Amino acid sequence: MMITILLIGAYFLNQVDCVCYDQSPFWFLEQPRVESLYDDEGQMLSNKVRVIWGKLYNFKCVDYFQVEFFQKLDPANTVKLTPRIDRFMRHQDIDVEPCTEYTFKVEASEDYQGKREDFKAHSGLVSYKLDYTPRFMSMPSVKELKIRKDRKKPHRPRxxxxxxxxxxxxxxxxxxxxxxxxxxxxxxxxxxxxxxxxxxxxxxxxxxxxxxxNAYDPYGQHNQGWQNDQKEGEEGEGEEEEEVKEPVMIRVSWRMAQIDYPTCLDYFVLDYYDMTYNESTFSRTLNSPFPKSKPIQVDIHSDTVPCDPEFRHILRVFGLTGAETRVNWTPPSCVFTTPEPTSTKSPDGSSGLGQAETLDALLEENDQLKAKIEGLNEEYSKIGLEVFKAFTDDFMQGLEAAVEGRHAKKANETDSDY
Known part of the structure; x- marks a missing residue:
């Protein structure tokens, strides 16, 4: 009887995890690793990483995990410890500053429920820097300024x-x-x-x-720049002058506050890019240091970057890793829009339906059009019925002739066609 009880007890003990005895040793079997995170569109998250750890020896004694991390260049003032993590979790997401190197380690602890200090085991140290490429949070300002002419007049003696x-x-x-x-x-x-x-x-x-x-003759040798009024009839009548756009100064400006993480910034490049030949015909690089309180602004003559649908005005933002993000700095006069449709007039010069002056007139014209459409529907329906009736009569006559011929063939028992 005693042997039977011992066998049954041994069986149930095998079904239960072994008891974790006092300060049973446990340790990490694998080195933790750190990975960058991405959103649904595949863009790297700028301020978050994931710490992942693997298997442990004597895992049954572990009650919770924690992750300790700090900036490598300033460990004393930046050290942080996460709250307790469930023992069955194998990763933790942590907020960090981009383009700053961090050091991470994972702690596995056995909880003694306040009776004494928890027993802890630490993983190895692992360093990681989130290589993020900065980007604009808002578009830069693009203005077109009139070019100031030299207002200094020549000296006129008294x-x-x-x-x-x-x-x-x-x-x-x-x-x-x-x-x-x-x-x-x-x-x-x-x-x-x-x-x-x-x-x-x-x-x-x-x-x-x-x-x-003559000193005031615009064609004389003493002409000093005064221009007489143009005489009538000097140009041919009926000639239309082409509208020539005056050149302007394009001012592109932005502030460092418009960049999400300036610590990851290396330099800017203003680019006028040929999409056909994949080359830049105008490029200007702006290197650090950049002003923090004042705006960064660049003035470019419009003749240098003319409006052309095959060219793009690109502002490139380069990060410390050499990767780039970009935004457009298209001048207002170069924004191509679809022109509004022009109204056409009838040959006799009368206005179309859209020229009614009041809403009542428009509604009346609309009712007239509906009446015309209904009349056309009735006429076409009558024509359709007549065509269907004629088709039906021809079909029935052909069917009756085919049936009569088939009966005649059977009656005569001939092989000839009707």
């Missing part, structure tokens, strides 16, 4: 009308003698007239009659 200083009186006296001499001989015989119009001479109205060099 006019003199024969009064004021003695020098002005003397000059006016010499000019009057010259005019007198010119009138006396009927023409100006002095080709090298020192008092003829000069840029620095205060009198601008004296000119050479023989050479017809």
């Amino acid at each position: 006019r003199s009308y024969g009064w004021g200083s003695d020098r002005d009186w003397g000059w006016a006296h010499q000019a009057s003698q010259q005019n007198t001499q010119q009138n006396q001989y009927g023409a100006n015989t002095y080709n090298n007239n020192p008092y003829q119009y000069q840029p620095n001479n205060p009198m601008r109205t004296i000119y050479n009659n023989n050479n017809n060099n």
